[in-house]
Amino acid sequence: MVDIIVAACEASVRTALHRQLQASGLSAALEVDIPAALAPAVAELREPLLLSGVHWPETAPYLESAIGCGIAAALLLEEESLEVAHPAFRRGAAVLLPWPTTGARLAYALEAIAHGLRIVPDAARPQQPTTIPTAPPLSLRPPRSILSSRERALLELVAAGLGNKAIARSLGLSINTVKYHLASIFAKLDARTRAEAVSAAARRGELLL
Amino acid sequence: MSQSSLSPLSSQLDAERTAVLERVAGSVLSVEAQRVRQSAFVWRGGLLVTAAEPLEGAEAVRVLADGAAAEAEVLACDLRTDIAVLRTSQTQRADLAPAAGAPRTGQTVAVAGRAASELTASWGSIQMSAGAWTTRRGASLSRRLLLDVRLPPAAEGGPVLDLDAAVVAMAVRGPASQIIGIPVDAIEAAVSEVAAHGHIAHGYLGVRVVPLPLGLQARHRLNAGRAVLIVADVAQPSPALDAGLEIGDLLLAIDGDALQAPDRLLGRIQGKRPGETLLVTRRRGTVVDELTITLGARPRS
Numbered sequence: 237m238v239d240i241i242v243a244a245c246e247a248s249v250r251t252a253l254h255r256q257l258q259a260s261g262l263s264a265a266l267e268v269d270i271p272a273a274l275a276p277a278v279a280e281l282r283e284p285l286l287l288s289g290v291h292w293p294e295t296a297p298y299l300e301s302a303i304g305c306g307i308a309a310a311l312l313l314e315e316e317s318l319e320v321a322h323p324a325f326r327r328g329a330a331v332l333l334p335w336p337t338t339g340a341r342l343a344y345a346l347e348a349i350a351h352g353l354r355i356v357p358d359a360a361r362p363q364q365p366t367t368i369p370t371a372p373p374l375s376l377r378p379p380r381s382i383l384s385s386r387e388r389a390l391l392e393l394v395a396a397g398l399g400n401k402a403i404a405r406s407l408g409l410s411i412n413t414v415k416y417h418l419a420s421i422f423a424k425l426d427a428r429t430r431a432e433a434v435s436a437a438a439r440r441g442e443l444l445l
Numbered sequence: 446m447s448q449s450s451l452s453p454l455s456s457q458l459d460a461e462r463t464a465v466l467e468r469v470a471g472s473v474l475s476v477e478a479q480r481v482r483q484s485a486f487v488w489r490g491g492l493l494v495t496a497a498e499p500l501e502g503a504e505a506v507r508v509l510a511d512g513a514a515a516e517a518e519v520l521a522c523d524l525r526t527d528i529a530v531l532r533t534s535q536t537q538r539a540d541l542a543p544a545a546g547a548p549r550t551g552q553t554v555a556v557a558g559r560a561a562s563e564l565t566a567s568w569g570s571i572q573m574s575a576g577a578w579t580t581r582r583g584a585s586l587s588r589r590l591l592l593d594v595r596l597p598p599a600a601e602g603g604p605v606l607d608l609d610a611a612v613v614a615m616a617v618r619g620p621a622s623q624i625i626g627i628p629v630d631a632i633e634a635a636v637s638e639v640a641a642h643g644h645i646a647h648g649y650l651g652v653r654v655v656p657l658p659l660g661l662q663a664r665h666r667l668n669a670g671r672a673v674l675i676v677a678d679v680a681q682p683s684p685a686l687d688a689g690l691e692i693g694d695l696l697l698a699i700d701g702d703a704l705q706a707p708d709r710l711l712g713r714i715q716g717k718r719p720g721e722t723l724l725v726t727r728r729r730g731t732v733v734d735e736l737t738i739t740l741g742a743r744p745r746s
Contacts, residue, residue, distance in 0.1 A: 353675075395715075396647060396743040397522060399504040406746045418502075430501045431524045431582065435708040441655035441677050445711050 238350040239265035239281035243274060243288040243298045252336075253287055256312065259339035262346065271297035278305040285350060289313060290335040292324060303328050308349045312337055331355040382424050383442050390417050395434045395443060461608060465555060466566050468610040472541050473603060474510045475559035476517070476531070478503040484558035484565075484603035485517075485531060486612070487538045488636050496602035496617040497522045497529040508533055512562045521635065521645040525584035525715055527617045527627055528635040529602075530645075541604055543629040544611035548574045548590055554607055556592070556616040558600025565603075569594030571613070571626070581620065583712025590614050590626030648717040649743035651683020652676050652690060654707045672705045673697060673728075688738040690727065697733065698726040714740060 242253045242264040250267050257264055264287070266277045278284045286302040288295050289312035302309040311324055312335040325332055330349040333341060345355055383391065386407075393403045404414045418433075425440075427433035437443040472487040476495050485495035485508060493508065500506065501522050508517045508531065517533040548554075548571050558565040572593035579585050592605065596616055605614040605626050614626030638645050657673040674696040679685050696710070697703065700723065704710050714723065719742035726735050 392743075393745065396745045397524075397645060398745060399519060399522070400502060401504045402745075429498075431498070435711060438708040438711040439706055441653050441707060443653065443711070444678070444680050444683075445650050445652055445654065445707065445714050 238283045238285045238346065240285055240287050240346065241265065241274065241277050241281070242267040243269075243271075243286055244290075245269060245294065249290060253289060253312070256337065256339070256342055257287070260343035260346070261339070262343060271301045274298065274301040275305055278307055283350065285346065286310065287312070287346070292322075295324070296327075299324055299327060299329055310342075310345055310349055312342075381442060382440070383421060383437070387417055387421050387424075388437075388442060390414065391421055391433065391437050391442070392444060394418070394430050395437075462555070462566075462568065465606055465608060465610045466557060466564060469541060469557050469604065469606060470564050471510065472538050473557045473559050473564060474508045474533075474538075475561055475599065476500070476602065477507040477509065481506075482560070482599045483601045484599060486557070486604040486615075487540050488530075488632060489540050489640070491533055491535070491538075492520075492636050492640065493517060493531040493533060494602075494615060494632050494636065495529050495531060496615065497524050497527045498617065499601060500529050506531065508535075509562055510538070510559060520643065521639045523584075523635055523645045525580065525582040525647075525712075526586065526631050526635060527580075527582075527625075528615070528632055530636055530639040541610075541612045543633065544607050544609070544613045547588065548607075548613045548626070548628075550574045552607065552613075554592065554594070554605050554613055556594055556596060556600050556603050556605050558597065558603035560597065560599035565597060565600050567594050567596060567600060579712075579716060581712070583714075583716030584631070585716055586628055587630050588626075588628045590628060592616060592624040592626050594624055596624045644745070646719050646742040648714045648719055648721065648723075648740040649684065650714050650723065650738065650740060651680035651685040653678040654696065654710060656706060657695065672703050674704060674707060674710060684738050684741045688725075688736050690725070690736070690738075691729070693729070695728040696725060697728055700724050701726075 242250055244250045265281055268274050268277050284307045286307055286309040288298040292313055295311055299309050308330040310331045311329050312333050314335055331345045333345055348355055393406055400411055400414045404411045421433055425433050425436040427436050474485050476483045476485045478500055481499045483496055483499055485493040488494045503519050506517050507514055515533050515535045517531040520530045520532050522529045550571055550573055552571045554571055556567045570593050573591040575589040577587055578589040601618055603616055604612045605616050607613050612629055614628055617625050617627055619625035635645060654674040655677050657675050676690055676692055676694045679690055699713050717740055719740055721740055723738050723740055725738055
């Protein structure tokens with residue numbers, strides 16, 4: 237299970253966030269009261285995840301700090317903020333939920349983002365069928381992309397069956413640079429062969445199929 | 446004595462066996478890549494066939510026969526079927542002929558190979574010759590051939606020969622130290638495609654997918670406990686985009702089968718050729734529908 241960090245400057249907000257978690261059958265691993273305290277807190281936990289609210293832009297420094305630490309962030313915000321164009325969502329918050337929110341919805345959201353998913357605010361998907369989905373619409377990032385965009389482009393060509401020389405030609409790189417990137421890809425994906433690297437990347441959602 | 450009465454028969458058998466090797470000797474070559482020593486054989490006019498897996502990533506290799514070495518270019522390395530196709534400038538070597546009938550269980554075969562400049566032979570039999578199967582990597586092969594033969598590393602990729610010196614299959618190493626025969630029709634298809642297009646094209650849908658976490662799946666009672674993949678990205682342009690797949694769509698089944706993991710979908714897609722179709726059972730919201738998507742070719746640049 238994830239380690240939830242409750243973050244807010246005001247004690248009353250932190251208390252309210254704890255109550256929301258309790259209502260979901262969850263509890264926080266830690267709480268922080270200033271954005272600068274987030275990084276040390278993250279370092280202590282195995283699967284840290286930020287939960288913050290409720291006023292934007294007061295919440296923004298916590299979001300920035302979470303992104304800086306590479307952890308997912310869930311923000312509870314006032315209802316009118318909940319759209320995909322919201323700066324918090326654009327900046328990379330994994331989920332925005334209305335404040336206050338129901339216990340079940342919060343538990344669902346936290347579980348989803350612990351798996352690398354993002355939850356798109358409903359208004360972002362007007363093209364949805366009018367029937368009510370049983371599952372909230374989900375959109376996702378692959379679980380924490382570990383490859384750089386260059387590495388991903390290179391791996392696409394490996395998957396197409398190109399050799400190093402052809403890859404170098406296609407990407408305008410030297411053979412040695414291709415080999416260097418491949419070694420890095422293999423190390424990151426714990427692969428020994430090209431085929432293993434391709435299927436490991438596919439499993440992680442990092443490869444176009 | 447008994448030994449003398451057997452002797453004509455066994456020497457006749459010996460003569461037959463050595464004759465098989467003599468007939469193919471000029472067409473079996475040794476392949477040397479950076480860390481690899483394996484064998485190859487001539488399939489059609491200067492195109493050589495060998496095992497893909499040990500070679501993967503190599504661009505050029507050295508081929509050797511009778512002490513004469515030459516460079517060969519790796520034209521295709523198809524990991525799905527484990528067939529690599531090489532081109533060498535030495536075109537005067539004779540093509541090996543494919544065997545006419547289907548391989549039979551129990552049939553006597555030899556794997557010919559070449560270790561450096563020396564010809565090698567491993568005699569054994571076809572342990573199993575069964576119907577069509579799909580390899581781990583998703584390739585559909587017409588027959589599943591297991592060989593009861595000791596395969597020295599340098600002979601991997603060598604031809605599996607019958608007593609008429611015709612090629613029954615190519616010998617490769619499979620999982621769990623099995624020796625597998627790649628059937629001749631797959632070899633012929635690979636060589637034809639390389640001869641026509643210069644490479645072997647892989648099927649391509651143009652999506653990134655991740656599995657739906659099981660907890661979420663259970664909570665929403667999706668797909669009766671079978672795995673669900675979610676579309677995380679759709680490439681532009683791509684067959685997936687043309688077919689109307691969108692980020693967030695749930696893939697309940699592919700060709701009627703629920704797939705456990707994204708790499709299984711990769712196997713399904715790459716096991717098909719561009720132009721073949723994929724039947725996708727898709728759920729969006731509460732609506733479930735089926736899309737027949739014609740696969741494209743994976744971009745090569």
